[in-house]
Amino acid sequence: MNYSIGDFSAITGISIYTLRYYEKESLIIPARKENGRRSYAESDIAWIQFIKRLKDTGMPIREIQKYAKLRAQGVTTMADRMEMLARHRAVLKEEIGKLEEHLSNLDDKITYYRTEIRKCTNLREDRRTAEVSCCT
Incomplete structure (x- = not known):
C-alpha cells in the first residue's frame, strides 16, 4: 500500500514539515x-520510525545521514552500519551510566x-x- 505525505504523517506521527526536511536531508526518499x-x-x-529512534537517542542528523547513505548502498555496507550502531550504543550506555549516578544522588538527597x-x-x-528552628 502507498501513502500520501498527509496519510504517512498521520500513521507515523511525524509532521509533514519534518518529513519534507528528512527528504531534503536525504534521510528518506519517497x-x-x-x-x-x-x-x-x-x-x-519502519525506516522512518528507526530514523526517529536514532534522533530520539541523540544521534546527530549528520550521522543519521551517513547511516542512510550506507543503507541505500545495500548489503555490502551492513558491517559499517552495525559499527555505527555499536558506537552509538556505547555512547548511550555511557550517558545512561551518568544519568543513573545523577538519579542516585537525587535519591540520596530526597x-x-x-x-x-x-x-x-x-x-x-x-x-x-507551631515553630521549630530545626526546619529552617
Whole structure:
C-alpha cells in the first residue's frame, strides 16, 4: 500500500514539515507519482520510525545521514552500519551510566529531606508548638 505525505504523517506521527526536511536531508526518499506527489510505501514506515529512534537517542542528523547513505548502498555496507550502531550504543550506555549516578544522588538527597522533615514533624508534636528552628 502507498501513502500520501498527509496519510504517512498521520500513521507515523511525524509532521509533514519534518518529513519534507528528512527528504531534503536525504534521510528518506519517497517515490513520486506521475503528478509529482510523494508516495510512501509500507517499508518506509519502519525506516522512518528507526530514523526517529536514532534522533530520539541523540544521534546527530549528520550521522543519521551517513547511516542512510550506507543503507541505500545495500548489503555490502551492513558491517559499517552495525559499527555505527555499536558506537552509538556505547555512547548511550555511557550517558545512561551518568544519568543513573545523577538519579542516585537525587535519591540520596530526597531521603535526607524525608528524614529531616520527619524529625521536625516529630519535634513539633513533642513540643506542641507551631515553630521549630530545626526546619529552617
